[in-house]
Amino acid sequence: MIRNRNVLLVLRVIVGGVFIWAGILKILDPLEFTQGIANYRVFPQFISFSLALVLPWLEVICGFFIIAGIFRKASAFLVSCLLAGFLVLVFSAILRGLDIDCGCFGSLSRKADYKLILIDSLLLLFTLNIFFSRKTART
Amino acid sequence: MNLKKIVQHSALIIVLGSIIGLLSNLGLIKRYFRGEFRHAFISKEEYPSITFISLEEAEELFSKGETLFIDSRDKKDFREGHILGAVNIPFVQHKEKGLDLHFVPRQKTLVVYCDGSECQSSVALSKVLHKKGFAPIKVFFGGWKEWQKKRLPVERGDDSK
Numbered sequence: 001m002i003r004n005r006n007v008l009l010v011l012r013v014i015v016g017g018v019f020i021w022a023g024i025l026k027i028l029d030p031l032e033f034t035q036g037i038a039n040y041r042v043f044p045q046f047i048s049f050s051l052a053l054v055l056p057w058l059e060v061i062c063g064f065f066i067i068a069g070i071f072r073k074a075s076a077f078l079v080s081c082l083l084a085g086f087l088v089l090v091f092s093a094i095l096r097g098l099d100i101d102c103g104c105f106g107s108l109s110r111k112a113d114y115k116l117i118l119i120d121s122l123l124l125l126f127t128l129n130i131f132f133s134r135k136t137a138r139t
Numbered sequence: 140m141n142l143k144k145i146v147q148h149s150a151l152i153i154v155l156g157s158i159i160g161l162l163s164n165l166g167l168i169k170r171y172f173r174g175e176f177r178h179a180f181i182s183k184e185e186y187p188s189i190t191f192i193s194l195e196e197a198e199e200l201f202s203k204g205e206t207l208f209i210d211s212r213d214k215k216d217f218r219e220g221h222i223l224g225a226v227n228i229p230f231v232q233h234k235e236k237g238l239d240l241h242f243v244p245r246q247k248t249l250v251v252y253c254d255g256s257e258c259q260s261s262v263a264l265s266k267v268l269h270k271k272g273f274a275p276i277k278v279f280f281g282g283w284k285e286w287q288k289k290r291l292p293v294e295r296g297d298d299s300k
Contacts, residue, residue: 053168055156
């Protein structure tokens with residue numbers, strides 16, 4: 001576990017920045033993101049639509065809060081839950097042989113594959129580190 | 140910080156995100172409840188030439204003979220059976236740039252289909268065709284499953300394009 005406050009700050013900026021960026025791209029094109037969720041063939045249409053309207057804002061808020069140090073633990077907890085959810089979805093898509101976009105960065109999305117699992121796992125590791133870090137990490 | 144505080148703050152963030160998300164998309168929510176996205180989540184404004192058709196409409200267009208049916212499933216599925224006279228443009232995401240569309244006529248109505256209502260490749264291919272200037276494009280949402288179920292004309296093998 002990383003305890004150095006400067007390194008923790010870098011982790012917060014990376015995780016927060018990625019989530020703000022991903023959230024904004026989705027907010028700009030909610031239909032594209034809805035289709036992205038629907039492509040996983042897991043949720044009913046209405047759930048996919050509802051998630052597409054709310055999730056991007058949660059990502060932006062959590063990303064901003066993680067960087068700013070507001071509700072840091074709760075934001076890191078929510079981001080960890082989101083990343084865990086993404087990992088399960090992507091893994092299930094690979095197992096079912098679905099050749100789809102991850103839907104993670106709006107129209108700039110990449111393929112839902114093992115590389116994405118690696119990236120998401122790394123982000124999850126960073127976020128868990130932020131979650132378990134003490135308050136001294138604040139700048 | 141205790142668990143109770145984390146849960147409380149998390150709930151607060153979720154409520155805040157939900158309120159902003161729903162309020163900023165009121166127009167889209169209205170369109171959803173009007174049934175605009177019943178078949179796929181594509182915007183009429185962005186893709187005005189793409190419409191969705193039923194089996195009966197597809198059958199009617201087929202009998203008129205002035206329509207090109209495009210099968211977006213993979214080569215193997217196409218070879219095993221497809222709508223009579225259809226051409227195969229297997230749609231693979233991330234490989235849109237490599238699609239061979241030179242044989243697709245610009246003066247004909249295009250009917251794009253895939254496996255059935257669950258598959259999305261017909262919609263994805265239609266978007267690409269629309270961006271390349273093809274129109275009108277009709278997505279036969281019931282696809283191969285519905286066509287086959289009604290025992291309408293089919294054939295096996297590769298296409299002749």
